[in-house]
Amino acid sequence: IKNKRLYELAEKTPSVKDSLPLIGVGHKFLGATREDIYKTLKDFSYQSIENGGLVKFWVGPTLHYMITDTEDAEVILKSQLAKTTAYALLGSFIGKSTLNAPVPVWKYHRKILMPAFTSKMMESYFPTFVAKSRTLVEKLDEQVNKGEFQLFPYMSAYELAIVCETTFGVNVNCQEDPNHPFLVQVEIMMEITSERIFNILQHPEWMFKLSPQYAKFCKARQTVNEFILKIVETKREEIKAKRRTNPEGKEIDVTESKIPSFLELVLNMEKDIKYTDTELMQELIALTLAGTDTSAISLSFFFELMSKYPDVQEKVYQELHDVFSDSTRSLAKEDIPKLQYLDRVLKESLRLYGPSALIARTVEQETKLPSGHTLPAGCDADISIYGIHRDPRHWGPDAETFDPDRFLPGKYDNIQPCSYLPFSNGPRNCPGYHFGTTTLKIAISDVLRKFKIVAEPLKSRVPNLEAKFDILTKPLHGVCIALERRK
Numbered sequence: 057i058k059n060k061r062l063y064e065l066a067e068k069t070p071s072v073k074d075s076l077p078l079i080g081v082g083h084k085f086l087g088a089t090r091e092d093i094y095k096t097l098k099d100f101s102y103q104s105i106e107n108g109g110l111v112k113f114w115v116g117p118t119l120h121y122m123i124t125d126t127e128d129a130e131v132i133l134k135s136q137l138a139k140t141t142a143y144a145l146l147g148s149f150i151g152k153s154t155l156n157a158p159v160p161v162w163k164y165h166r167k168i169l170m171p172a173f174t175s176k177m178m179e180s181y182f183p184t185f186v187a188k189s190r191t192l193v194e195k196l197d198e199q200v201n202k203g204e205f206q207l208f209p210y211m212s213a214y215e216l217a218i219v220c221e222t223t224f225g226v227n228v229n230c231q232e233d234p235n236h237p238f239l240v241q242v243e244i245m246m247e248i249t250s251e252r253i254f255n256i257l258q259h260p261e262w263m264f265k266l267s268p269q270y271a272k273f274c275k276a277r278q279t280v281n282e283f284i285l286k287i288v289e290t291k292r293e294e295i296k297a298k299r300r301t302n303p304e305g306k307e308i309d310v311t312e313s314k315i316p317s318f319l320e321l322v323l324n325m326e327k328d329i330k331y332t333d334t335e336l337m338q339e340l341i342a343l344t345l346a347g348t349d350t351s352a353i354s355l356s357f358f359f360e361l362m363s364k365y366p367d368v369q370e371k372v373y374q375e376l377h378d379v380f381s382d383s384t385r386s387l388a389k390e391d392i393p394k395l396q397y398l399d400r401v402l403k404e405s406l407r408l409y410g411p412s413a414l415i416a417r418t419v420e421q422e423t424k425l426p427s428g429h430t431l432p433a434g435c436d437a438d439i440s441i442y443g444i445h446r447d448p449r450h451w452g453p454d455a456e457t458f459d460p461d462r463f464l465p466g467k468y469d470n471i472q473p474c475s476y477l478p479f480s481n482g483p484r485n486c487p488g489y490h491f492g493t494t495t496l497k498i499a500i501s502d503v504l505r506k507f508k509i510v511a512e513p514l515k516s517r518v519p520n521l522e523a524k525f526d527i528l529t530k531p532l533h534g535v536c537i538a539l540e541r542r543k
């Protein structure tokens with residue numbers, strides 16, 4: 057009786073195929089591998105496109121809508137800010153932080169976080185981005201002419217080094233070891249949690265505790281927590297050492313002239329900011345996850361595409377050569393607008409293989425959508441970025457084709473705002489957009505000037521790269537490429 061309205065409205069929308077009474081599509085997820093989950097979500101996205109942008113499915117008692125209509129997506133992303141149970145499960149390691157917190161907590165966290173992403177901060181981060189990219193090139197150089205190797209760990213270590221030094225103000229030397237324990241253990245937690253999201257039997261904490269993965273999860277969480285706590289302690293000590301008492305007996309920070317990192321800002325204002333030690337640790341883990349994995353995946357898919365399409369790689373290289381000539385200097389801020397082709401290739405790579413294939417919101421108030429459908433309060437609205445980025449209505453009949461020139465000025469100008477969503481949209485969009493794209497462009501410009509990325513080229517312009525659902529979309533078997541040094 058309580059859910060009468062929900063059932064009434066659900067009846068009005070077509071369902072995905074193969075839905076069963078009571079369990080809905082639960083059977084498709086139970087015991088499924090992360091590759092199977094990715095395939096099922098892809099399949100639902102295509103069914104949503106075929107149905108004009110919206111399709112429903114039940115996972116047990118929870119009603120979901122898979123949305124690929126861009127105007128509907130915009131309304132949801134701008135009006136519904138609460139995240140779903142799936143994000144709450146991330147709470148086992150990030151508590152209630154910016155990424156997944158309920159709306160009132162999120163508002164507070166986001167306000168504290170945003171000063172770390174101003175353009176002044178971005179400028180202050182630039183030298184760190186460049187230094188870490190140089191180290192990345194040095195590390196990759198060790199792999200030249202040694203055959204195929206896994207690229208992803210190098211990309212993760214590069215992005216982790218950047219996040220730690222810029223937002224925490226600490227150099228963690230993780231590029232020395234691409235299999236850094238923090239990165240390995242974070243991956244384990246993400247794997248276990250993504251399987252848990254689609255296994256409703258493991259949603260209650262006590263059931264999860266009985267599962268065989270729980271011990272492995274706890275061990276991984278401990279390593280990650282210790283890594284972050286050590287950073288906080290190091291920083292606290294540094295700040296203490298730099299504080300002096302002025303003649304009026306007031307404590308002053310002698311590092312005032314330097315732009316403080318996010319962590320320094322928080323620790324300097326500890327009396328005003330209401331974070332407990334655990335909350336601060338969890339917020340930092342969330343920030344590290346949000347900043348490291350997304351960018352590392354984006355870079356890995358980008359380089360994989362370059363290995364599959366050598367002609368595109370060559371054009372990127374030619375453009376870099378036109379801008380830098382034979383100089384070995386790194387990218388400067390002023391070079392970015394000159395690299396128009398690189399920008400198009402990166403946009404196209406993020407369209408087809410962005411790290412977020414799906415974002416979800418809980419619909420808290422009944423919402424009428426521009427398409428005419430009404431979503432009931434209490435359902436989950438799943439915005440399929442995967443589907444929106446491949447919908448022929450926005451991207452034409454060749455939507456699946458890898459074609460950077462679809463982003464040429466003139467062609468791209470008329471695209472609707474929510475047709476391109478690698479960084480989401482609305483108040484809970486990605487605050488790290490500039491940060492992320494700048495780290496990507498610096499690494500790409502350094503790596504592609506120094507090396508040719510080699511793998512078996514693809515004959516088809518439809519890449520069909522294999523992927524899996526690990527909360528984010530990751531390459532199924534990593535990215536295996538070889539490197540040749542350019543003359």
Ligand code: HEM
Pocket residue numbers: 154155156166219343346347348350351354410411412415416477478479480483484485486487488489491492493
């Ligand atoms: C290519 C790189 C990146 C991509 C594609 C990306 C994508 C996204 C997307 C799609 C969301 C929305 C998630 C959702 O609604 O469920 C998001 C949120 C977020 N991202 Fe990024 N991101 C990237 C880099 C970064 C970086 C470098 C940082 C920080 C250093 C960052 C910090 C965050 C945070 C804190 C949120 C949560 C925002 C909120 O809920 O208010 N991201 N990102």
